[in-house]
Amino acid sequence: xxxxxxKRHLATTVPGPRSLELTARREAAVSAGVSSGLPAxxxxxxxxxxxxxxxxxxxxxxxxxxxxSVGHAHPAVTEAIAEQAARFNHTCFMVTPxxxxxxxxxALNELTPGTHAKATALFNSGAEAVENAIKVARLATGxxxxxxxxxxxxxxxxxxxxxxxxxxxxxxxxxxxxPEVYRAPxxxxxxxxxxxxxxxxxxxxxxxxxxxAHNLAALLIEPIQGEGGFIVPAEGFLPALAxxxxxxGIVFIADEIQTGFCRTGAWFACxxxxxxxxxxxxxxxxxxxxxxxxxxxxxxxMNAVHPGGLGGTYGGNPxxxxxxxxxxxxxxxxxxxxxxxxxGSTLERxxxxxxSEMPAIAEVRGRGAxxxxxxxxxxxxxxxxxxxxxxxxxxxxxxxxALSCGTYGNVLRLLPPLVIEQPLLEEGLDILLSALRIAAx
Ligand SMILES: Cc1ncc(COP(=O)(O)O)c(C=O)c1O
Numbered sequence: 001x002x003x004x005x006x007k008r009h010l011a012t013t014v015p016g017p018r019s020l021e022l023t024a025r026r027e028a029a030v031s032a033g034v035s036s037g038l039p040a041x042x043x044x045x046x047x048x049x050x051x052x053x054x055x056x057x058x059x060x061x062x063x064x065x066x067x068x069s070v071g072h073a074h075p076a077v078t079e080a081i082a083e084q085a086a087r088f089n090h091t092c093f094m095v096t097p098x099x100x101x102x103x104x105x106x107a108l109n110e111l112t113p114g115t116h117a118k119a120t121a122l123f124n125s126g127a128e129a130v131e132n133a134i135k136v137a138r139l140a141t142g143x144x145x146x147x148x149x150x151x152x153x154x155x156x157x158x159x160x161x162x163x164x165x166x167x168x169x170x171x172x173x174x175x176x177x178x179p180e181v182y183r184a185p186x187x188x189x190x191x192x193x194x195x196x197x198x199x200x201x202x203x204x205x206x207x208x209x210x211x212x213a214h215n216l217a218a219l220l221i222e223p224i225q226g227e228g229g230f231i232v233p234a235e236g237f238l239p240a241l242a243x244x245x246x247x248x249g250i251v252f253i254a255d256e257i258q259t260g261f262c263r264t265g266a267w268f269a270c271x272x273x274x275x276x277x278x279x280x281x282x283x284x285x286x287x288x289x290x291x292x293x294x295x296x297x298x299x300x301x302m303n304a305v306h307p308g309g310l311g312g313t314y315g316g317n318p319x320x321x322x323x324x325x326x327x328x329x330x331x332x333x334x335x336x337x338x339x340x341x342x343x344g345s346t347l348e349r350x351x352x353x354x355x356s357e358m359p360a361i362a363e364v365r366g367r368g369a370x371x372x373x374x375x376x377x378x379x380x381x382x383x384x385x386x387x388x389x390x391x392x393x394x395x396x397x398x399x400x401x402a403l404s405c406g407t408y409g410n411v412l413r414l415l416p417p418l419v420i421e422q423p424l425l426e427e428g429l430d431i432l433l434s435a436l437r438i439a440a441x
Pocket of ligand 1: 001065125126127130154155156167255256258283284335
């Protein structure tokens with residue numbers, strides 16, 4: 001296949017006529033419960049460019065929600081997938097094993113924080129990994145309660161809906177939800193003004209008085225919250241929670257499904273504060289778009305489970321595992337953690353400059369290639385979700401895929417592929433900021 005130039009190009013309006021035809025077919029065939037932010041039907045991708053069915057070349061600033069960190073259709077990943085697919089596609093690891101599964105487990109045991117003995121189990125989706133981390137923690141501790149946080153997002157299955165904070169669209173009228181899930185206040189520096197130590201003391205006090213530390217199997221937290229609004233807790237919050245959990249035999253689970261695999265400028269976001277989780281859940285960036293997820297952590301916890309207690313038909317599928325091994329090699333060989341830090345510097349510089357002249361930007365926050373701006377009504381902290389929505393829509397019209405998020409829907413987040421070229425990143429960002437300037441005026 002010929003290479004795709006890393007340039008934005010509009011051949012039609014976005015979405016164009018062929019996408020609109022496909023949208024009509026989609027509406028007749030696909031559940032209305034599954035929606036798309038930008039209904040341009042994609043036919044190809046490369047690096048940070050997605051090509052739609054009308055020939056528009058779109059700049060991807062979202063990576064399919066933090067998945068294609070190595071870029072779309074990275075040749076090394078594509079080759080690994082093709083080669084594995086030609087050998088065999090499935091055995092079910094629970095029926096007959098294969099080396100690729102073991103190699104992914106070895107890589108995760110090595111790459112995740114901490115030098116202690118670890119073990120890994122593989123699954124299909126992030127939600128499934130989170131569910132299994134809770135299963136492990138409950139079995140290993142003999143306790144049932146799970147602590148989660150305001151603004152958390154952990155998935156859409158029944159247990160993970162209970163773990164997720166936001167009602168619309170994730171939970172509304174889908175209950176009843178799984179029991180024994182307790183929500184504590186998160187550190188949200190823009191809105192609570194607390195130091196990390198103060199916010200941790202507040203959360204711990206809440207859990208001790210309303211749940212009881214001895215009842216808690218697990219404390220589950222995203223080191224930087226993703227869907228909840230790219231909320232970076234104040235420094236010291238995560239380490240304080242981790243040491244409190246350790247002191248009370250509570251399994252500290254870091255959900256690094258969105259933050260993992262070089263996204264924040266380190267292999268895992270916990271590393272920025274030296275936190276070593278007992279268990280870590282990963283997915284998204286792990287396999288460049290193939291469905292794969294994992295729970296990795298203390299071997300004593302992971303091996304407390306009886307044989308057959310963990311698994312699933314497709315978990316650790318050989319093609320997905322081959323993709324993960326190739327993606328991890330790309331991250332190492334192409335220095336993607338460093339690239340994420342460089343992207344972060346560009347994002348921070350341009351977004352901070354915009355914030356200094358636009359009172360609608362209450363805060364620029366994030367780490368590495370996971371950065372966001374929170375939008376408010378000028379002079380207040382009142383969220384402005386309509387503004388975020390307008391910017392995303394204008395970006396789409398101009399061929400830039402941008403994402404919003406947040407409990408209040410008022411956060412614009414940037415998650416470009418870590419291989420994005422500097423001019424394309426700057427162009428995408430300039431389009432987003434001029435859309436914001438116009439919408440906010
Ligand atoms: C932090 C976090 N946990 C869990 C999930 C759920 O992952 P999946 O959509 O693969 O089930 C997500 C997805 O956005 C996530 O960001």
